[in-house]
Amino acid sequence: MTEPVIYEYSAPGRRAATLPEVDVPLADPLPPSMLREGLDLPEVAEGDLVRHYVRLSQMNYAVDLGMYPLGSCTMKYNPKVNEVAARIPSLAWTHPHQPEYQVQGNLHILHTLQEMLAEIAGMDAVSLQPAAGAQGELTGVLMIRAYHRERGDDRRTVMLIPDSAHGTNPATTTMAGLEAVTLRSDARGNVSLDDLRAHLDDRVAGMMLTNPNTLGLFDERVMEVCRLVHEAGGLMYGDGANMNALLGVAKPGELGFDVMHFNLHKTFSTPHGGGGPGAGPVAAVDALAPYLPGPVVTADECVLDIETGARWQDDWSDEHCIQGNWYSLEMPAKSIGRVKSFYGNFGVLVRAYTYIRMLGEAGLRKATDGAVLNANYLQALLRDVYPLPYDRRCMHEFVVEGVVEGAEGIRALDIAKRLIDYGYHPPTNYFPLIVHEALMIEPTETETKETLDAFAEAMTRIAQEARENPEILHEAPHTAPLRRLDEVQAARNPVLRWEKES
Ligand SMILES: Cc1ncc(COP(=O)(O)O)c(C=O)c1O
Known part of the structure; x- marks a missing residue:
């Protein structure tokens, strides 16, 4: 059966909603140059409109309906408590243009999330800006490029990428103006060390490695791979799409990676959302942290007056005062710039924060x-x-x-x-x-x-x-x-x- 579409219920003058008479002065009409002759929008009754959207929703498949074993996408159940937290009015209704002093609670959440992700990564700093894993990759490659350029190492333009990698790895490398060179996997699904050695020279900017890789296999010689790339002067990018296999077991920073992204919409149970909004925070070790995109949230210890919200930098003894943090938004010193407006997709970040806090270590x-x-x-x-x-x-x-x-x-x-x-x-x-x-x-x-x-x-x-x-x-x-x-x-x-x- 072909489903009826909403235009077929349309009749001139039908309305899904009625508005009261206007009781305020009308604004000036738009200039004629901005108006269209006619607009062929469906005119439908409220019931038909509701049925249209409910029917569409029922044509869709969701993890809340059944098993969704889409490899590499980690379609895990999204706990509903995440949604409750994201809808708390004081979080949901804040505006990114509000001044810092009005959104200290929001900044506290973002700062804590940065710290938790840095701990999970085994790295030193995190930016929450990127909106997806792929954008996190682009960010990381741009950071690696900026690092080499600042050292005058302009010859390093090659990014090594195993043949099992996700297509976004070579795509983002190319977008960043570097050359993607493919490495072979061996019979056990690991990176071929022979092929790696054959490609290591002073043109190598770095290597992108997904571990466990997209075959679902942990690269048994990952530390050796990192060592060889470092010895050749390259940096290691970790594609963190598969972090669901490593949480609390191994930290990419300790394995030898220098920079990595998380896919919050995979590992930390935020909705995949039909293409957005997502979040792909990037973590980096000290050497690369100054290149992170910003703003990032920083914290300064201070004394806060809990009645007035005033802060004091010096010691202050008063019954209204508590020791706390004052949060600010800052650009890292050599930042590659902004990769997204404001500090990323806030609602998604709140969901991931809730997931991590609910589960704990x-x-x-x-x-x-x-x-x-x-x-x-x-x-x-x-x-x-x-x-x-x-x-x-x-x-x-x-x-x-x-x-x-x-x-x-x-x-x-x-x-x-x-x-x-x-x-x-x-x-x-x-x-x-x-x-x-x-x-x-x-x-x-x-x-x-x-x-x-x-x-x-x-x-x-x-x-x-x-x-x-x-x-x-x-x-x-x-x-x-x-x-x-x-x-x-x-x-x-x-x-x-x-x-x-x-
Ligand atoms: C291994 C791997 N890397 C990167 C990505 C890109 O992540 P995103 O879809 O968040 O852009 C994916 C997505 O499926 C992936 O599986």
């Missing part, structure tokens, strides 16, 4: 342990059903080949689409590029054993269907609002708005 460690246990459990259930290209203990995700023995012509895409009929969001497919027909599965720590068992059962049944009735896979999905899309047409001739049929 022990809770974060437990989340990581659960994520790794769940992935290994599922990997064990599926090991004999789908080929496992790297048969070793995984971290928080793993990759199988989306092919079935005895079912020629079945591809990862068919399996992914058939999973929709079983009520699951498909895993990431065709990434990483180094795995044939890749299906990248990340269950996350928030799924129960029963859910994992049911998912494995669905994957097993699909493999059976592939042998007995391959057409049912080729034609999947059967139950979704839209059937299999022509992806080439969708990419080449995208239809992005509704048009009346003539």
Whole structure:
């Protein structure tokens, strides 16, 4: 059935809302040059408007509906307490142009979040500005470039990137004006040390490494990789997209990384939000901290009068006074500048802060342990059903080949689409590029054993269907609002708005 669209309910003069008569003087009308002749907006009743949006929301799939094992995206459940905190009126209704003295509470949250992320990273300073992981990468690469340039090391223009990396790594390197050079992975899924050594020279600005990598594997020689790059004068960028596998277990700064980003919308359970707003804070060691984008929040110890809010820099003895911090916004000394307006996406930062405070150190460690246990459990259930290209203990995700023995012509895409009929969001497919027909599965720590068992059962049944009735896979999905899309047409001739049929 084709869903009716809102224009089909439209009739001239219909209204979803009525406003009272204006009882204040009218503002001057807009000049005619700024007005349009006509605007073809739907005119609908309130009920139809509500049904339109509810229907659209029901066509969507969400982690609140079912398992969402989208590898490398960490679609973990978003605790509702995060939302409660973000909606506290004194946080939700502040404006970024308010003066510092009016938003000391907000700045306290941001400063504490900076400190907590620096601790988790094992690094010295954090900027909360970047709005996504990819923007964090661009930020980090620009910082590395600025560091070398300031030392007069202009020859260093090469960024080494393993072949398992996310596409944003070479993309952001190129955007920053550096040259992306690919390194091979070895048979165990680690960076090939031979290939690394062959590429190390005085043109290397640094290396971007995701650890665990996008195969879900911890690079067993990560410290050696960092040492070799440092010996060659390069810096190590850590793509922190997979930090859900490391929280409380290992700190990138202690492994040898110099700068990294976090994806708050993955690791710290803030909503992915259909492309935004997200947050990709960047952490850096002392040598790179001055280059961080700003403003960052700084804290000065002072004495505060809790009745008037006044602050005193010197000792002050009065019953109204407490020892506390005064927070300010500052630009780091050699900052690469702003990469986002103000201090980033505040509401998202509040959600991540709440998540970290609710779990605490022990809770974060437990989340990581659960994520790794769940992935290994599922990997064990599926090991004999789908080929496992790297048969070793995984971290928080793993990759199988989306092919079935005895079912020629079945591809990862068919399996992914058939999973929709079983009520699951498909895993990431065709990434990483180094795995044939890749299906990248990340269950996350928030799924129960029963859910994992049911998912494995669905994957097993699909493999059976592939042998007995391959057409049912080729034609999947059967139950979704839209059937299999022509992806080439969708990419080449995208239809992005509704048009009346003539
Ligand atoms: C390994 C890796 N790096 C970087 C990114 C980019 O992060 P974002 O989507 O927040 O821009 C992703 C996103 O999936 C990723 O998986």
